[in-house]
Amino acid sequence: MKINLRQFESKGLRSPNFIYEFDKNGKKRVHFLQMPNGTAKTTTLELFRSSFAEKKWSSDEVLQLQRRGADNKEGYFKVQIEFGDDIYWIQTDFDFEKKTATYYTTPPTGGKKKGFYLPSKLTNVVDEKFINLQFFDAELARDLFDGDSTRAQDSIYDFCRLGVVDNLLKYVDNYYIDQQKTHRVSQSDQKKLDTLIAKE
Numbered sequence: 001m002k003i004n005l006r007q008f009e010s011k012g013l014r015s016p017n018f019i020y021e022f023d024k025n026g027k028k029r030v031h032f033l034q035m036p037n038g039t040a041k042t043t044t045l046e047l048f049r050s051s052f053a054e055k056k057w058s059s060d061e062v063l064q065l066q067r068r069g070a071d072n073k074e075g076y077f078k079v080q081i082e083f084g085d086d087i088y089w090i091q092t093d094f095d096f097e098k099k100t101a102t103y104y105t106t107p108p109t110g111g112k113k114k115g116f117y118l119p120s121k122l123t124n125v126v127d128e129k130f131i132n133l134q135f136f137d138a139e140l141a142r143d144l145f146d147g148d149s150t151r152a153q154d155s156i157y158d159f160c161r162l163g164v165v166d167n168l169l170k171y172v173d174n175y176y177i178d179q180q181k182t183h184r185v186s187q188s189d190q191k192k193l194d195t196l197i198a199k200e
Contacts, residue, residue: 004082010047012075013065013094014040047077051090054116059099066096073097083119090116 009019016039022031035041043065049055065075078091089106105117 002082002084005048005079006082006087007080008048008051008078010044010075010077012067012070012072013043013047013077014067015044015047047092048079050092051077051079051081052118054103055101057094057101062094062099062101063096065094081118086119088118090118 004022006023007019007021011017015035020033033044035044046055050057066072074093074095074097076091076093078089081088081090086108088108089104089112091104091106091112093102093104094100095102102114103116104112104114106112107117
């Protein structure tokens with residue numbers, strides 16, 4: 001499934017108010033977004049990540065999104081995401097008085113509804129670690145080349161979704177054990193079965 005980030009918008013947060021359309025000047029393979037120091041680059045990166053993998057925002061994290069010296073009571077961040085032929089909008093509203101964050105989703109069928117509802121074929125296999133690599137913090141790049149760090153190996157593991165394979169193997173092993181307990185077989189048949197599994 002092809003995934004494209006088409007547009008994002010920020011208003012009332014630490015980052016500047018803006019709307020950015022990725023396709024406006026033609027589709028590009030890579031986009032570099034540069035922001036001055038102190039204008040919430042790391043915050044914006046976290047907002048991107050939380051639009052693909054639902055985040056439980058703490059009250060302190062919500063307050064940190066409010067611009068210093070500002071008196072606005074709320075702000076929001078929203079993205080337009082293309083999954084194959086389907087377009088989704090994910091919007092996160094931040095209430096600085098209640099110190100809460102609320103997700104809203106507009107699916108391809110239309111109708112904005114409260115909650116985080118991306119396609120299950122994506123959310124079933126994509127987790128926070130994978131999303132963190134898609135929206136990469138360049139300040140952590142040095143760890144990838146540190147001989148004493150395992151970040152490079154861990155990143156390959158997460159990016160290639162090897163954890164999904166591990167979980168599948170565990171599921172198959174557990175299923176095999178459960179079936180053994182449920183359906184008793186003779187010792188001779190069990191030996192034949194073990195021999196076949198060993199060959200595989």
